[in-house]
Amino acid sequence: MRSLLIIVILFTISSFLFSYATSDVHCVILTRWHMFVTNDISEDITVHVTSRRDDRGNITLPFQATYDWDFCETGQIVYAGQFWWGSKGQIMNLYDTEAWEACNNHKLWVTQHCYWLVRPEGFYIGTQNLPFPNDNWQFKKSWS
Numbered sequence: 001m002r003s004l005l006i007i008v009i010l011f012t013i014s015s016f017l018f019s020y021a022t023s024d025v026h027c028v029i030l031t032r033w034h035m036f037v038t039n040d041i042s043e044d045i046t047v048h049v050t051s052r053r054d055d056r057g058n059i060t061l062p063f064q065a066t067y068d069w070d071f072c073e074t075g076q077i078v079y080a081g082q083f084w085w086g087s088k089g090q091i092m093n094l095y096d097t098e099a100w101e102a103c104n105n106h107k108l109w110v111t112q113h114c115y116w117l118v119r120p121e122g123f124y125i126g127t128q129n130l131p132f133p134n135d136n137w138q139f140k141k142s143w144s
């Protein structure tokens with residue numbers, strides 16, 4: 001009975017906290033993740049972001065444009081991205097345990113931010129959206 005009361009209180013507090021989140025996704029208890037993919041190639045690229053439950057469709061990104069989405073972490077979510085740039089392409093995970101390791105700041109009750117930068121030589125992950133080159137950007141994969 002007492003633990004039920006505590007759960008109800010926690011639930012109420014976290015709903016209150018997350019009602020201040022700026023985006024449309026509200027996470028109760030779970031951590032909110034906000035993902036960004038920026039095109040740093042001076043031509044259009046196309047990206048298709050999917051998870052097992054979420055197909056976000058084909059998005060065309062002009063030079064310097066950013067596509068972003070958010071979700072509540074459940075511990076099981078994987079987001080993949082399929083990319084096209086002219087005759088080149090690539091498929092890779094944008095959010096998985098590796099991205100979690102690279103991006104999470106170990107703070108509770110705050111939205112975690114994770115950035116991908118798409119460049120002619122390949123794909124970089126970072127915790128901040130800083131101008132390239134910068135130590136923030138970790139090279140992950142080249143175009144195939």
Ligand SMILES: *[C@@H]1O[C@H](CO)[C@@H](O)[C@H](O)[C@H]1NC(C)=O
Pocket residue numbers: 046048058084
């Ligand atoms: C998404 O875009 C790629 C590249 O232009 C294209 O090959 C593919 O058919 C598109 N997929 C859908 C579902 O429109």
